[in-house]
Amino acid sequence: MIRSKTASKARLSLSRKKQKLVMAVLTLFAAAAAIVFLLPTVLTIANSFMSASEINANYGAVFAKNEQGGKTFISEKINLKFIPDMVSFSQYYTVLFKSPDYLLKFWNSVILVVPIVIFQLGTAALAAYAFARLKGRLKEIIFFVYIIVMLMPYQVTLVPNYLVSDWLGILNTRWAIILPGIFTPFAVFLLSKIMRRIPNSLIEAAKLDGAGELQIFMYICLPLCKSALYSVAILVFIDYWNMVEQPLILLSDTDLYPLSVFLSQINTGEIGLAFAVATIYMIPTLLMFLYGEDYLVEGIAYSGGIKG
Amino acid sequence: MQNFADFVGYRKVREGRFAVLLMKNKKKKLKKILGNDSVFPYLCLAPSLIGVLIFFIVPFIVIIYYSMVDNPINKDFVFLENYINILKNTAFRKAAMNTLTFSLISVPLAVILSMLLAMLLDCKIPFVSQFRTSFLCPMMVPVASVVLIWQVIFHYNGVLNDFLSHFGIDKIDWLKSPKGQIVILALFLWKNLGYNMILFLSALNNIPKDVIEVATLEGAGAFYKFFRIKLRYLSPTILFVTVLSLINSFKVFREVYLLTGDYPYDSLYMLQHFMNNTFRNIDYQKLSSAAILMAIVMVIIIGALFIAENKFGEDVEG
Numbered sequence: 001m002i003r004s005k006t007a008s009k010a011r012l013s014l015s016r017k018k019q020k021l022v023m024a025v026l027t028l029f030a031a032a033a034a035i036v037f038l039l040p041t042v043l044t045i046a047n048s049f050m051s052a053s054e055i056n057a058n059y060g061a062v063f064a065k066n067e068q069g070g071k072t073f074i075s076e077k078i079n080l081k082f083i084p085d086m087v088s089f090s091q092y093y094t095v096l097f098k099s100p101d102y103l104l105k106f107w108n109s110v111i112l113v114v115p116i117v118i119f120q121l122g123t124a125a126l127a128a129y130a131f132a133r134l135k136g137r138l139k140e141i142i143f144f145v146y147i148i149v150m151l152m153p154y155q156v157t158l159v160p161n162y163l164v165s166d167w168l169g170i171l172n173t174r175w176a177i178i179l180p181g182i183f184t185p186f187a188v189f190l191l192s193k194i195m196r197r198i199p200n201s202l203i204e205a206a207k208l209d210g211a212g213e214l215q216i217f218m219y220i221c222l223p224l225c226k227s228a229l230y231s232v233a234i235l236v237f238i239d240y241w242n243m244v245e246q247p248l249i250l251l252s253d254t255d256l257y258p259l260s261v262f263l264s265q266i267n268t269g270e271i272g273l274a275f276a277v278a279t280i281y282m283i284p285t286l287l288m289f290l291y292g293e294d295y296l297v298e299g300i301a302y303s304g305g306i307k308g
Numbered sequence: 309m310q311n312f313a314d315f316v317g318y319r320k321v322r323e324g325r326f327a328v329l330l331m332k333n334k335k336k337k338l339k340k341i342l343g344n345d346s347v348f349p350y351l352c353l354a355p356s357l358i359g360v361l362i363f364f365i366v367p368f369i370v371i372i373y374y375s376m377v378d379n380p381i382n383k384d385f386v387f388l389e390n391y392i393n394i395l396k397n398t399a400f401r402k403a404a405m406n407t408l409t410f411s412l413i414s415v416p417l418a419v420i421l422s423m424l425l426a427m428l429l430d431c432k433i434p435f436v437s438q439f440r441t442s443f444l445c446p447m448m449v450p451v452a453s454v455v456l457i458w459q460v461i462f463h464y465n466g467v468l469n470d471f472l473s474h475f476g477i478d479k480i481d482w483l484k485s486p487k488g489q490i491v492i493l494a495l496f497l498w499k500n501l502g503y504n505m506i507l508f509l510s511a512l513n514n515i516p517k518d519v520i521e522v523a524t525l526e527g528a529g530a531f532y533k534f535f536r537i538k539l540r541y542l543s544p545t546i547l548f549v550t551v552l553s554l555i556n557s558f559k560v561f562r563e564v565y566l567l568t569g570d571y572p573y574d575s576l577y578m579l580q581h582f583m584n585n586t587f588r589n590i591d592y593q594k595l596s597s598a599a600i601l602m603a604i605v606m607v608i609i610i611g612a613l614f615i616a617e618n619k620f621g622e623d624v625e626g
Binding site: 023026027029030031033034035036037038040041043044047059080123124126127129130131133134142145146148149151152153154155156157158159160161162163164167179180182183185188213214217238241242244245248249259260261263264271274275278279281282285286288289293296297300301303304 | 360
């Protein structure tokens with residue numbers, strides 16, 4: 001009896017040890033994965049603090065295309081470095097004060113993305129409220145159409161967008177990107193999922209207290225989805241901050257291009273600058289992420305399940 | 309006279325009553341379709357709906373028409389000829405094949421790997437929130453910003469080749485070789501796993517604890533618990549992640565374009581490249597028939613996924 005007890009105890013502690021070991025292995029694995037996920041971003045930021053000559057020396061083998069001549073030292077090998085030999089802000093200084101081109105493209109991005117986010121959120125909040133309150137066949141059909149439009153890739157939707165822009169004569173202007181962007185149904189879809197969760201009793205109670213529909217929308221539904229609105233704003237922002245397809249097709253004037261497209265067209269002589277520009281370009285999205293990660297995670301979690 | 313007036317009045321009243329009755333009937337029918345008395349929700353819907361109609365639905369219908377006429381000036385009806393032409397087009401076929409292969413490989417991988425990541429974080433390991441942050445981070449980094457680092461890594465003289473040469477593996481130019489798709493696959497997974505993982509994490513959290521407990525008490529192994537219980541509860545999320553990854557797999561054009569430009573290596577020539585090049589000479593027939601073909605394929609794939617999910621997750625209340 002006693003023996004078996006100690007034996008089972010020993011077995012228990014053994015299995016506990018085993019469990020600990022498994023945990024340690026899993027944690028190590030997760031840590032390794034985390035490093036892989038973070039590395040490219042960290043490297044980009046770290047490299048932005050190198051001086052131009054250091055970057056040329058490190059990456060000359062990749063980016064140089066003969067134009068460099070004998071001016072700078074180009075090593076045969078690539079040196080991927082985390083820590084610059086000497087932290088320098090010279091790249092940032094050049095970007096911010098000496099080459100207005102990049103700032104202009106950054107501004108192009110802002111002026112395209114911000115209106116899209118604001119107006120998409122505005123129209124979507126209203127439409128989501130409607131979808132949450134309405135019943136009946138017609139609403140179901142409209143919602144289904146929204147989902148279909150949402151699921152279509154750019155290769156499909158850009159053709160209609162191009163056609164309409166042509167009709168309206170807004171091709172090759174910012175409106176050609178902003179207007180279709182505003183009416184992309186993604187935000188409607190996500191917000192209506194969340195609005196539907198608002199209990200009907202709450203709305204009925206407000207009605208009994210004499211609130212009109214507008215008041216219900218403004219003072220009950222909107223405040224209840226504050227965090228959802230924020231997370232949708234982040235998701236829409238990052239999607240358009242990243243845009244590549246739309247400007248390539250809808251804008252022929254490269255002066256209007258956002259930085260997301262322009263960055264790849266940086267010429268090889270300015271590789272040093274490119275890292276600084278890249279870092280500047282990710283600052284808005286990274287800030288949003290750091291401030292709103294919990295909201296964002298909540299919003300993503302809500303979006304799960306098309307049927308819901 | 310008086311009588312007559314009365315008579316007319318009576319008839320008018322009767323007609324009026326009849327009309328009211330008719331109206332009521334109509335209203336009932338309308339109510340069945342519209343569902344609501346109040347106009348306000350419809351007013352709310354209007355701006356968005358008008359926008360969607362103008363920018364997506366109406367032009368899409370026009371595009372269906374364009375895809376069936378020979379050119380926008382003559383407008384001779386040719387029915388499926390444009391579709392046959394586009395299917396015979398070698399550039400389109402190559403682009404479609406490349407995109408299809410990429411999606412077929414990348415979507416299942418994205419689903420499985422992100423589910424594994426979610427289960428890893430669900431194991432009560434320490435630093436979960438830090439890990440979550442770092443897995444989500446790539447999603448928030450603009451593609452354009454990290455393209456430089458990818459170039460440094462995957463270039464012919466790049467870090468990866470340098471690393472591999474220690475093992476005696478010959479240098480290859482990754483982005484200009486048939487292996488280019490592997491690189492793009494890695495970039496795709498890097499960017500999208502975090503988002504999918506969050507979806508799975510919340511789904512794992514929503515599995516009722518008591519079901520798992522009962523299974524554990526009854527001696528179900530981890531294997532059984534996963535395949536027979538968890539997977540069923542996860543099935544709506546699996547569907548969602550699959551559809552989402554499918555859509556995102558078309559967006560991988562961004563990485564390809566920013567890394568290799570308008571005319572990439574053969575294996576990286578995607579449908580979006582084809583569309584871009586067709587837009588350049590504005591061939592409406594080609595564009596519209598290609599777009600509609602793609603739309604049809606998407607609807608079929610997504611519809612099939614929905615049906616499959618319905619069958620699989622039948623007995624679970626999602």
